[in-house]
Amino acid sequence: MTDELVLRLLARLHGHAGWLAVAALLHPVIVLRSPMRRARGAAWASTLLVSAVAGLGAGLYPSYRALLKQAIFQQNPTVGWWFERKEHLAVGAVTFAWIGLLCHLAAARADSTSQKRLAALAHRAYAAAFFLALSVATIGTIAAANRSF
Amino acid sequence: MTARSALTAASAFAIVPLAYAAQRCVEVGLGGELDPALVPPSPRIALFWRVGVSLVLAAGSTGPFYRLAERSPALALRVAEALAALAFGLLVAQAVFAP
Numbered sequence: 001m002t003d004e005l006v007l008r009l010l011a012r013l014h015g016h017a018g019w020l021a022v023a024a025l026l027h028p029v030i031v032l033r034s035p036m037r038r039a040r041g042a043a044w045a046s047t048l049l050v051s052a053v054a055g056l057g058a059g060l061y062p063s064y065r066a067l068l069k070q071a072i073f074q075q076n077p078t079v080g081w082w083f084e085r086k087e088h089l090a091v092g093a094v095t096f097a098w099i100g101l102l103c104h105l106a107a108a109r110a111d112s113t114s115q116k117r118l119a120a121l122a123h124r125a126y127a128a129a130f131f132l133a134l135s136v137a138t139i140g141t142i143a144a145a146n147r148s149f
Numbered sequence: 150m151t152a153r154s155a156l157t158a159a160s161a162f163a164i165v166p167l168a169y170a171a172q173r174c175v176e177v178g179l180g181g182e183l184d185p186a187l188v189p190p191s192p193r194i195a196l197f198w199r200v201g202v203s204l205v206l207a208a209g210s211t212g213p214f215y216r217l218a219e220r221s222p223a224l225a226l227r228v229a230e231a232l233a234a235l236a237f238g239l240l241v242a243q244a245v246f247a248p
Contacts, residue, residue, distance in 0.1 A: 058196075061196055061197075087196055088170070088243065089244055091165070091169050091203075092236070092237070092240040095162050095163070095165040095166045096166065096233070096237070098158075098159075099163055099229075102158045102159040102162065103156075103159050103229075105155050106156050106159065109151060109152040110222075111152075114222055117230070118226065121226070121230055124233070125159075125233060128237045132240070
């Protein structure tokens with residue numbers, strides 16, 4: 001397999017897994033609305049999935065920068081700048097998912113006063129991660145439709 | 150994992166997007182990236198540089214956050230909430246206003 005084919009496959013995988021991660025992040029947003037609800041499996045799975053997708057994106061980033069970035073900016077600067085935004089928002093999506101997971105785990109061990117606030121913070125963090133991941137996936141799809149490996 | 154260490158880690162994780170977005174704001178304030186359409190891609194990979202700086206700052210903040218969580222868990226929780234809210238606001242603001 002050529003390098004170009006590998007890059008193309010990884011980029012497709014990144015895109016599809018990205019939308020899966022968005023769907024996975026919606027699960028804790030829904031179930032953690034109730035502060036007493038425990039959803040460790042959903043929290044772990046969605047956080048690990050969004051982290052893996054971001055890791056794959058970070059792995060593709062040097063190739064994007066070397067092979068595509070300049071051409072995208074020459075052809076369609078708006079898409080280029082949106083792609084830059086996507087990377088910044090992706091950092092937020094991953095970190096907010098981890099904040100949500102940690103607060104959800106902490107809530108199970110906290111005293112009753114802190115428990116409700118930790119649960120609320122976990123829910124808000126997952127909601128933020130979902131919103132950011134949805135933005136990232138949407139921008140990524142638009143950018144990929146414009147130009148890809 | 151104890152509630153204290155999880156709270157410490159959550160606060161430290163909030164530092165990552167906060168520091169990242171703050172770096173973006175500083176970059177934009179200084180004039181941003183050179184026109185990517187005109188210059189060849191720079192060997193310096195800004196994304197990884199910003200993530201690296203953010204992770205170092207987050208790692209450096211774990212000690213103070215842990216001590217705060219030990220002394221006053223309620224205050225530590227309030228700090229974590231404020232940091233997360235600030236990080237989200239700054240991230241969205243830089244996405245809306247920066248190139």
